[in-house]
Amino acid sequence: MPAKIDYKKCIGCGRCYDLCPIDVFAWDEDKDMPVVAYEEECWHCGICWMECPKRAIDITYPASFW
Amino acid sequence: MVLEQIADKVFDTDVLIIGGGIAGCTSAAKASEQGLKVLLAEKAKTDRSGSAGQGIDHYGIFPREGVTPLDLVKHWQHSLRVVNGEGRWADPNIMFRYYDNAFWTLEELEKLGIPMRWDDGEFYWMPHRGPGMDPRISLKLGLRVHWQNIKPLLAKAMRKKSVHTLERTMIVDLLTNKGRVVGATAVDTRTGEFIVIKAKAVVIATGLFARCYDPETPHFWKYKFRYHWCPATISGDGWAIAYRAGAELASMDITGWGFRIRDDLNISFGNFPINDGVPSRPLDWTGEEVSYGTWQSASGYNKLHQDARTPIYHSLEHLPDDFHKRMEVAFADERMVSFKIAENRGFNPRTHWYELMLNKPHNFVNVAGVYADEDLKATLPGLYAVGDCVAGLHSCGEAAFTGFFTGKSLPAFISSAAEPVVDKAQVESQKQAALAPLNIKDGTEPMELESAIRYICDRYVSQFKSEGKLREGLRRLDSLRRVFLPKLMAKNPHYLMRCLEVRNIMDLTELHIQACLQRRETRGAHIRLDFPQQDRTWDNMLTYQRLESGRPILEMREPPDLKPEYARGGK
Secondary structure, eight states: OOEEEOTTTOOOOOHHHHHOTTOOEEEETTTTEEEEOOGGGOOOOOHHHHHOTTOOEEEOOOGGGO | OOHHHHOSEEEEEEEEEEOOSHHHHHHHHHHHHTTOOEEEEOSSOGGGOSTTTTOEEEEEEEEOTTOOHHHHHHHHHHHHHHHHOSSOOSOHHHHHHHHHTHHHHHHHHHHTTOOOSOTTSSOOEEEEOOTTOOGGGOOEEEEEEEETTHHHHHHHHHHHTTOEEEOSEEEEEEEEETTEEEEEEEEETTTOOEEEEEEEEEEEOOOOBOTTSOOSSOOOTTOTTOOSSOTTTTBOHHHHHHHHHTOOEEOTTOOBOOOOBSSOOSOOGGGSGGGGTOOOOEEOTTSOBOOTTGGGSHHHHHHHHHTTOOSEEEOOTTSOHHHHHHHHHHHHHHOTHHHHHHHHHTOOTTTSOEEEOOOOOOBOOSSOEEOBOTTOBBSSTTEEEOGGGBTTOOSHHHHHHHHHHHHHHHHHHHHHOOOOOOOHHHHHHHHHHHHGGGGOSSOBOHHHHHHHHHHHIIIIISSEEOHHHHHHHHHHHHHHHHHTGGGBOOSSHHHHHHHHHHHHHHHHHHHHHHHHHHOOSOBTTBEETTSOSOOGGGTTOEEEEEEETTEEEEEEEOOOOOOHHHHTOOO
16 A cells, blocks of 8 residues: 555645645545545655655555565 | 637746756746746646656766866766767767856756755765766766755745746647647646647656656556656656657667666665765675676676576675765655655665666666757757757756756747747647547556556567567557557546556657667667677667658658867866
């Protein structure tokens, strides 16, 4: 699983949705929160992880990295 | 019918800049500073897009004391010959201008508020060496920089200079009229709106092309975008739209041969000891040293493989603690996520060995690209190319220089350029082609087609080429084009962006294979099994491809040689 949002920490500021270079995130209008919508396109660059003000995003690497 | 009825939005500008990386932002800022109306279209968000999105740890090439720009041009040509064999390979006049203006570019960056100095307030110069060269004879200096935030800073600086940015906007095609560029069409990749931009001049700044090959360190299963460079950048959008509009591309037969590291920490090979003047020390699995360069060529690697000496590793454990501390700073400056990968895997960069893989072509980071003269003008009037797009240029230093330089020279062109007149029929046909995938149900997903293209390149082109394989590759590519391109489906505007990318990748792949077929010789890293010798009639000759009234033209000719006034030295 690449980028993963911890909704207990997420404040819905939208930085990840705004900055992701691949547009992996979409915006859930009902919850007013970001969602990982195109997981398979994540290139694990870590920009969302770096930029999240609440450290609500974790990145884990696929098995082929091992 | 007026344009507003065909398009959801219409913009009118002096200059349209396509791509908001370092080259795009610097040309936009410079052009706007001189009073031009500038619109910049960016596929992602300028603050974190492009090859520098995660940051940069070293920048530029500067002449050492006593070294002239001419020395650096010769040095650069030498580095190209190390990989590609004998020949000129690219226009040396652009490189001369770049080296001659290295310090001007540095000042311009500082004026934009980009920090160029190290913690102690001084410039941090480091020796730089070319592939296979002894660090002691290095002529050039690089600058170590803390540029984790280079992109947010550039984006801010550009907006302050009132550049209008359209983000999440992907260019569909260029608009032309009477042989000149008059703008472009685009789609908003979140709303699906169709956009027309009228412009007197267009600057292509979309970066490299690589997505017809698998990533440097391929990851299997579903993560097909795990490239070293930002995958949004390397779909070759700028190259493909320039070609379709009639501009010329150069050297599409020559691929790049960068690093391939099995133990990929997402950090560039440039941060390895090599750039800090520390000799690199590849080892075989028993710990015995492998001479530099051996493992990098296909034949060298195969020999090591047959002698049971593979895998090959890089070990940094012999280096002092101070070096590792510098490496860690580089990780933070360029790719913070490296720490995360190391932590995830329990990989200690200080003591673990990095496994290196056989070099294979996997991108066009070498001499391919949009052909531009030393004024960065492409062959189509009104069209400019900057940064990694330009044939022969590939790095952040060149990106900043070409950006500022083009921005500076645009007012002269704009002042005499006629008002752009857009052909509505052309807009209409581009719109239909671009939006078609939104209406297709039960069709082909863009990644399915992209994977098929990459498989063709891997199987029929790649490192060992021959006529039979290349022709089979072309035949299969053609059937993909006929059968699957019309069936491409986009569930939403996000996937429409991917469909448009695949169309660009497919066009460039065809050019790549055609150019490889044309070069009937083995030279440097271009290996033709059916023509194993270097053909001297090909010395200095490059492939150039363009469309003329819809017909593809493949031409062989020499790139320009260094002008006599440059051959005398420089500033």
